[in-house]
Amino acid sequence: LADERAWTDGLRRFFGTEPDVAVGIGDDAAVVAARGAQQVVCCDPVVQGVHFTANEDLSLVGQKAVNRNLSDLAAMGADADWLLVSIVAPRSFDERRLRPLLLGLRRASRRGGARVVGGDVAVADGPLVVTVTAIGHCQGRALTRSGARAGDTLHVTGPLGGSRAGHHLRFRPALAEGRWLARQRSVHAAIDVSDGLLLDLETMLRASGGLGAELDAASVPIRAAARSRARGDRRRALRAALTDGEDHVLLWSQRDRALPATGPLSARARRPIGRVLAEPGLWLVDRGRRTRLAGVGFQHGFAARDDRPAR
């Protein structure tokens, strides 16, 4: 690892410059053409030992670093425009691992319709940290997590649970779905499911003024990896779907009425997984039994997360 400057030069050559970008990587800051719409911005890191393991393929790590942020934009109903990349590399970092990391960052950027306009490498004693900032815009309204109403139905864009088996590195952000949902007036709130369905559902309900919800166990879509990991134990697979993290699907709340049949949603996503209640509390209806899910999520401290390898 010879020189931070040589690395930053490498970033510039790698990501290049493109139309709309007056000044790209390599100056004190990037200059981009501003849009006449509302801008949507977010910034999330991926950290070795937390979001990926030491020997992970760094092209997948780069992809994840971008897609985590694009998934946040998707949940706002935004399009992605520009990305900034900040890499803090350990002193011992093998230079040959930089290229796959950049390839992954670029691949995910392009797929998401975004361009990397800024980048910086620093070196420190510590784990590899890749922080991506995403800047996008909303054509119309921004879809927040705070508009859910009692009586709404709840939906997700894809299956849940078992993400750490590989999905957490390979997921595609639901940008088309988010954009489309934001245009439907009957959609009231949406959130990126990153910390587990129950935790993010609770966040949405709390942001919407302290509502509750009831989930229908049979309707919650379970990822194949969670099923196979549960080896036929139905309740274990369900628990994974409700609490595992890094699904990066969208959870949304809509008026109890079907959405137009056009658009990017799967038939599965159109079917509710539950409904919003006026009183706080989460309930699960499973084979006719209704049980309260008590205080789930809020106890998830870091200690509890220590035994989840890919979190």
Place this chain on the structure above:
Amino acid sequence: LADERAWTDGLRRFFGTEPDVAVGIGDDAAVVAARGAQQVVCCDPVVQGVHFTANEDLSLVGQKAVNRNLSDLAAMGADADWLLVSIVAPRSFDERRLRPLLLGLRRASRRGGARVVGGDVAVADGPLVVTVTAIGHCQGRALTRSGARAGDTLHVTGPLGGSRAGHHLRFRPALAEGRWLARQRSVHAAIDVSDGLLLDLETMLRASGGLGAELDAASVPIRAAARSRARGDRRRALRAALTDGEDHVLLWSQRDRALPATGPLSARARRPIGRVLAEPGLWLVDRGRRTRLAGVGFQHGFAARDDRPAR
């Protein structure tokens, strides 16, 4: 350190929301009113063990994390609008240290005319990393590092050297100066001096097509801390001014003609510290002797930086 969510809630309460900001901290992303001008964006981390020591007052660290980025915007002639803050905290991080960090972030934001609209806390095994993304805009042109011309005079906004004695935590970004310089047509290029005058000068000259420069030793302003550290050794003080990092003053190149006497520049900053040459190479003129500064800067790898405590 109880819960990342509680911390992020803490960020939201701390930074609040403000006009122009449709959605602030606490949703998947922030939504801000877009401007009709060119946008200028940058993202730089501060890392414990590299940019500050383990026992540093975290209010100063927060201030530095913001001001490093504002100094980059200043060098483009931009105004700061919005900031995003990403904190990666070690597991052992003492919760009571979060508040001073946030206070420092907010204080520097306000002084710089910017507002924190997004924030996130993650926990990992490693040093404290505070990454700030700054989003600003240019009223007119963006001032890049690539426009210097042979025959230009070189200038800096303030004294250089000895930053690690305290300046690196306390500097104020030269936003007013950068904005004003960008409006002067005779100013051709500018750069934030963060890696040492010679290194950043060389970067500017290289970005301007491979030019050279001659510095006048007697005209280079030396920070009092560098003088006092050199204990009367004039050459040692000068070396500090030329090579120490984290000055965060602006270096600029202008047509050889005085700038208008109005504006925020000090009389000192109006006097040239050297001039741009058509041929590559850096020269120092000191008491009538002209010596070549050979390959300075480009050898500064990380190994060389290890013995600089505050870098």
